[in-house]
Each structure stands twice: as structure tokens, then as C-alpha cells.
Amino acid sequence: MNKTVELRRTKAEYLILALVVVLFLSIPLFAGPYHLAIIMDIGIYAIITMGLILLMGQAGQLSLGQAVFFGLGAYSSAILTTQHHFAPWLALLLAIIITGSIAAGIGRAVLRLKGIIVSGVTLVLNLIFSYLVLSLINLTGGANGIVNIPHLSPVKLIPNSLFDYYFLWIVAFLLLAFSLNLVNSRTGRALRTMNILSGGGEETAQVLGINVMKYKVQVFTLGAVYASIAGSIYAHHLGSIEPDIFGAHLSLLVAIMAIVGGMASPWGAFLGAALLMGLTELLGKFASVVVSGPTGAYELIAYGIILMAVLRFLPQGLIPLFQKLPPQSRHSK
Amino acid sequence: MDLSIVLQFFISGVNLGCIYAALGLGFFVVYSVTRVLNLAQGEFVMVGGMLTATFYSMGVPIILSALIAIAVAGLLGGILHCGVIHPARNLSKATQTFLTVGFAFAIEGIALLVWGWEYKSLPNFLSTPNIHFGGATIIGQTPWVTGITLLAVTGLFLFFGHTLQGKALRACADNPLGAKTIGISVDRMSLYVFILAGAFGGIAGAVITPLTMVSYNIGFPMTIKGLLAAFVGGITRAEGVILGGMVLGMAEAIAAGLMPSEYHSIFAMIILMAVFLCQPHGLLSSSGKT
Numbered sequence: 001m002n003k004t005v006e007l008r009r010t011k012a013e014y015l016i017l018a019l020v021v022v023l024f025l026s027i028p029l030f031a032g033p034y035h036l037a038i039i040m041d042i043g044i045y046a047i048i049t050m051g052l053i054l055l056m057g058q059a060g061q062l063s064l065g066q067a068v069f070f071g072l073g074a075y076s077s078a079i080l081t082t083q084h085h086f087a088p089w090l091a092l093l094l095a096i097i098i099t100g101s102i103a104a105g106i107g108r109a110v111l112r113l114k115g116i117i118v119s120g121v122t123l124v125l126n127l128i129f130s131y132l133v134l135s136l137i138n139l140t141g142g143a144n145g146i147v148n149i150p151h152l153s154p155v156k157l158i159p160n161s162l163f164d165y166y167f168l169w170i171v172a173f174l175l176l177a178f179s180l181n182l183v184n185s186r187t188g189r190a191l192r193t194m195n196i197l198s199g200g201g202e203e204t205a206q207v208l209g210i211n212v213m214k215y216k217v218q219v220f221t222l223g224a225v226y227a228s229i230a231g232s233i234y235a236h237h238l239g240s241i242e243p244d245i246f247g248a249h250l251s252l253l254v255a256i257m258a259i260v261g262g263m264a265s266p267w268g269a270f271l272g273a274a275l276l277m278g279l280t281e282l283l284g285k286f287a288s289v290v291v292s293g294p295t296g297a298y299e300l301i302a303y304g305i306i307l308m309a310v311l312r313f314l315p316q317g318l319i320p321l322f323q324k325l326p327p328q329s330r331h332s333k
Numbered sequence: 334m335d336l337s338i339v340l341q342f343f344i345s346g347v348n349l350g351c352i353y354a355a356l357g358l359g360f361f362v363v364y365s366v367t368r369v370l371n372l373a374q375g376e377f378v379m380v381g382g383m384l385t386a387t388f389y390s391m392g393v394p395i396i397l398s399a400l401i402a403i404a405v406a407g408l409l410g411g412i413l414h415c416g417v418i419h420p421a422r423n424l425s426k427a428t429q430t431f432l433t434v435g436f437a438f439a440i441e442g443i444a445l446l447v448w449g450w451e452y453k454s455l456p457n458f459l460s461t462p463n464i465h466f467g468g469a470t471i472i473g474q475t476p477w478v479t480g481i482t483l484l485a486v487t488g489l490f491l492f493f494g495h496t497l498q499g500k501a502l503r504a505c506a507d508n509p510l511g512a513k514t515i516g517i518s519v520d521r522m523s524l525y526v527f528i529l530a531g532a533f534g535g536i537a538g539a540v541i542t543p544l545t546m547v548s549y550n551i552g553f554p555m556t557i558k559g560l561l562a563a564f565v566g567g568i569t570r571a572e573g574v575i576l577g578g579m580v581l582g583m584a585e586a587i588a589a590g591l592m593p594s595e596y597h598s599i600f601a602m603i604i605l606m607a608v609f610l611c612q613p614h615g616l617l618s619s620s621g622k623t
Contacts (some may be wrong), residue, residue, distance in 0.1 A: 045337075062427055117568070119370065119372075123556070124605070129603045197427060297445035304438030305439055306435075307438065
């Protein structure tokens with residue numbers, strides 16, 4: 001019975017996906033550059049968050065290190081193009097391989113631990129990464145960062161920002177389609193079986209013959225690759241990066257987006273990213289007392305209160321509000 | 334190597350180690366009783382430092398300023414427990430851990446509202462001058478850092494070892510269900526550890542402010558440094574956290590003496606990774622489980 005439900009759901013999801021894709025591709029026709037920039041930010045955050053949702057929502061591994069892999073992707077792309085003169089698209093692909101390999105190594109070490117300790121250790125990774133970036137000045141430019149990162153677009157048919165917009169959102173939707181497939185695949189079911197957060201367990205999974213460690217490292221690496229892609233696009237889009245962006249705050253913000261959006265479905269990433277970025281914009285406009293720089297006081301307070309409220313009163317996040325079927329039918333026991 | 338250099342490394346290593354240990358012990362007390370990783374621990378440090386500096390600038394004597402700040406930080410720990418953790422006591426430990434992240438964000442935002450972007454600093458406690466000893470120079474605040482941390486740690490051990498409340502806390506850490514059965518209120522004990530963790534954070538904040546400047550956003554970096562000490566040593570035992578803090582402090586002090594300045598912290602980090610790959614549960618892990 002669950003099989004048919006899942007298939008029907010999937011078809012409906014693809015229909016929504018197609019509608020949303022058309023909507024997003026047509027947005028530049030009527031939105032100005034300011035709103036396009038915000039929607040691009042949402043896309044970047046959504047891709048990073050989607051990686052985390054696969055890891056937390058499916059496999060139940062609490063990671064707070066997404067900013068590290070976002071940073072690795074951005075720095076790999078920046079260094080390969082500015083110092084070694086690779087083509088941007090090639091740099092993006094190489095960044096995926098670099099970040100993926102590092103993530104697989106880190107995952108192998110960190111995922112031996114269990115439960116919330118993983119969240120603490122991955123949080124520590126943020127500090128290690130920022131110290132590394134600040135010390136390896138020859139490679140990363142230290143606190144000054146890297147400037148003059150070349151643009152993604154190979155030929156200049158349309159404005160660069162428009163090209164980036166389309167490229168980002170096409171990538172985002174491809175990754176979403178891939179994630180939806182993954183959730184409904186053998187791997188997705190294996191991951192949910194070992195998810196302690198939704199009633200599964202690693203012992204249960206092991207008894208069923210699932211290679212728990214292999215799947216955990218795989219999904220950790222996949223989440224890192226998502227972040228790396230977002231990082232590369234970010235670096236090539238802005239043209240310059242600096243170390244302040246890739247810190248613990250970003251990792252935590254991404255986790256908040258995942259929790260607020262809802263971790264049962266990759267759609268939650270888009271919901272969470274859109275909600276928090278929209279809120280940031282609103283607060284930035286209306287609360288002009290202290291607000292300046294990347295995050296103002298009211299934003300921090302709002303993030304904190306929203307996170308606490310969602311955890312207490314909407315533990316599934318916002319995504320169940322948009323789903324017709326109760327969330328349980330998705331996670332057939 | 335010159336003896337005075339060795340002495341210098343040793344003194345600054347112990348000093349840094351004490352700071353790391355003080356940051357890490359807050360995690361230990363909360364984790365051992367509640368199994369929650371309190372990611373708002375660094376905010377107590379921030380509040381302790383900022384309040385001490387604020388009261389001092391208003392003309393309050395420095396020791397009194399520090400005591401008030403430590404009390405407020407402890408109170409904040411109590412608020413975190415009563416307002417956030419206790420109502421969610423039936424939810425998973427992961428949820429409770431993320432609740433502390435929300436609390437930390439809110440505190441950081443309020444601190445930004447109150448104090449703005451400015452950095453605050455303090456003179457050495459009682460304006461202790463730098464001490465020259467055996468060819469080594471000791472910054473005037475160092476004896477205060479080491480002394481106060483040692484005092485706090487001794488107090489913690491005495492409390493855990495020799496008072497009824499401390500023994501009840503250890504019982505909760507050992508087996509919450511068993512503790513409940515013999516009539517210990519686990520909720521009350523969990524309130525105590527949050528207050529204790531808040532006060533510990535406040536102490537760390539007050540003693541480090543003369544050494545490093547503090548501002549509204551040092552919370553999460555302090556949280557991470559404390560986690561580092563706790564993980565290197567093993568979060569399940571107080572001795573482990575202190576040992577972890579000392580290892581990190583020594584590594585950082587030696588690196589500071591031998592390497593160009595930009596590599597200090599990396600060296601300590603590499604130690605962490607090495608420890609981690611060999612002993613994933615810390616140097617002094619009491620058992621395999623976490």
C-alpha cells in the first residue's frame with residue numbers, strides 16, 4: 001500500500017517541481033536586480049541546506065559543519081581559477097572532487113561517533129577551517145580573501161548576473177530532483193532505517209544487512225558535495241571571497257533553515273531558506289536601529305526564537321503544513 | 334634549549350590550559366547529568382566578560398564586578414534550563430541540543446542590542462604588574478587566571494565528592510532512572526548543572542577579559558574552544574576535560590614559541606585531529622559509549 005502512495009506522491013511532486021521551475025525561470029522577466037540577488041541568496045542557501053537535510057533528515061546524523069564544505073568549494077574554485085588559470089566550469093567540477101574527498105576522510109573519522117557528539121565535533125571543524133584559511137596565506141590570501149575570481153559564463157550572450165541566476169536555479173532544481181529520487185530509492189530507505197531521530201537505529205539497520213558506516217560516509221560526502229557546488233557558484237558569482245563568511249554562524253544558520261523548513265523532504269530546504277532570508281530582508285528594512293553588516297541584532301534574536309519555537313511546536317518543521325498526506329505515510333515503518 | 338624559554342612555555346601553557354579547561358568544564362557538568370550538549374555555553378563566557386567590563390567601567394571594584402557578572406551568568410544558565418530545556422524535557426536530546434543553539438542566537442542578539450559592536454577590555458585584576466621570574470615574563474593576569482580556575486575546579490571536585498547534592502548529581506550522571514527511583518529529583522539536578530555551567534562560563538569570561546578583548550560575538554568561538562578541550566580529553570570525565578585543556582594549552586604555547594604566529598592554533602588543531610583518529614572518545618574515556 002505504501003508503494004502506491006509513494007509513487008503517487010512522487011508524480012505529484014514532479015508536477016509541482018515543473019511548475020516551480022517554470023515560475024523561477026520566468027522571474028527575471030519582472031523582478032529587478034535587487035530581488036534577483038535575494039532570490040539567488042535563497043538558492044545558494046537552499047542547496048547547502050538540501051545537503052544537510054539528506055544527512056540529518058534521512059540518515060539522522062547531526063552535522064554542524066556545512067559551512068566548511070561550502071568554504072572548501074568556494075576556495076577550491078577561487079584558487080584553481082585565479083592561481084592555476086583553470087576554466088571556471090572545470091574548477092567547479094574539480095572543487096567537487098576535492099571537497100568530496102576531504103569530506104569522505106572527515107566522515108570516516110567523525111561518523112564513528114554517535115548522536116549529538118557528532119554535532120559538537122563537526123562544529124569544531126568550522127574553527128579548524130577558519131584557522132587554516134587564515135594561516136595558509138599564500139594559498140587563501142588570509143584575512144584579505146581572494147579577489148578577481150573569473151565569471152562562470154563562457155560567452156557573454158546575456159548579462160553575467162542573469163546567467164548566474166539561471167545556472168544556479170537549474171543546478172538547484174537538478175539537485176532537488178536528484179534528492180527526491182534518492183529519498184525514494186533503496187539508499188533512502190536504508191538511510192531512514194538507521195535514522196535514530198525517526199525511530200530507526202543503527203543496530204536495526206545492521207541486523208537487516210545494511211552497511212551503516214558506508215551509507216553514513218556516502219551521504220555525508222554527498223551533503224558536502226552539495227555545499228561545494230553552492231560554494232563554487234557563490235565564489236564565481238561574487239568574484240571575491242573572504243574568510244568571515246565561512247564560519248560557525250553559517251553552519252548554524254543552515255541547520256536552522258533545515259529544522260525550520262522541515263527535514264522529511266528536500267523541499268524543506270527551499271522553504272527554510274526562503275523563510276529565513278525573507279525574514280532577514282524584512283528585518284533589515286524595518287529595524288534600522290542597530291542593523292548593519294551581515295547579521296543585525298534583531299535577526300539574531302529572531303533566528304533564535306524561531307528555532308526554539310519550531311523545535312517545540314512544529315518538530316517536523318513547516319513542510320508537513322504543505323503536504324496533504326500526513327508525514328508518517330512518507331516514512332513507512 | 335634555554336631553561337628560561339622552557340619556563341616561559343610552561344607558564345603560558347598552563348595559563349592557556351586553564352582557560353581551555355574552564356571553557357570545557359561547563360560542557361562536562363551539563364553533559365554528564367543531562368546528556369545535552371549545551372551549545373550556549375560560550376554565551377555565558379561572553380556575558381561574564383562583557384558584564385565584568387561594564388560594571389568596572391561604571392566604577393564598581395573589579396572583583397565585585399566579576400562576582401556580579403558570574404552570578405548573572407549563573408542566573409542565565411537557570412533561565413536556559415527553566416525557560417527552554419525543562420519544558421522540552423520529554424523531547425529528544427538532539428532537539429534539546431538545538432534548543433540551546435536557539436537560546437545562544439537570542440542571547441547574542443540581545444548582547445548586540447545592549448553593547449553594540451564595540452570590543453571591551455579590562456586591566457589585570459588589582460592592576461597586577463607583569464612579573465619577571467627566572468628569565469621568564471609572566472603577564473600580571475596569569476596568576477589570577479590559573480589561581481581562580483584552580484579554585485573553581487577544586488570547588489567543583491569538593492562539591493561532587495563531598496556534598497549530598499554533589500553525590501546526587503553524580504548519581505544522575507551515572508543512571509538517571511536509578512537516581513529517580515531512590516528519590517532524587519533529576520529535574521532539580523539538571524537545573525543545578527545549568528546554573529553551575531553558567532557560573533563556570535561567567536568565571537572564564539571574567540578572567541580572560543584582561544587577556545583577550547571580548548565582544549558580543551565571541552560566544553560561538555568560545556563554545557567551540559570548550560568543545561575542543563572536552564573532546565580531546567573526553568567529555569564524560571572532569572579529569573579528562575582538564576587534561577584535554579592542558580594538552581591544548583601546552584601545544585598552543587609551544588607552537589607560539591617555535592613557529593610563525595599564523596600557525597599557532599593550527600598546531601593545536603592538528604593535535605586534536607591526531608587524538609581523534611586514535612581515540613575517538615577522548616584521552617580519558619571511561620567507556621566506549623557516549
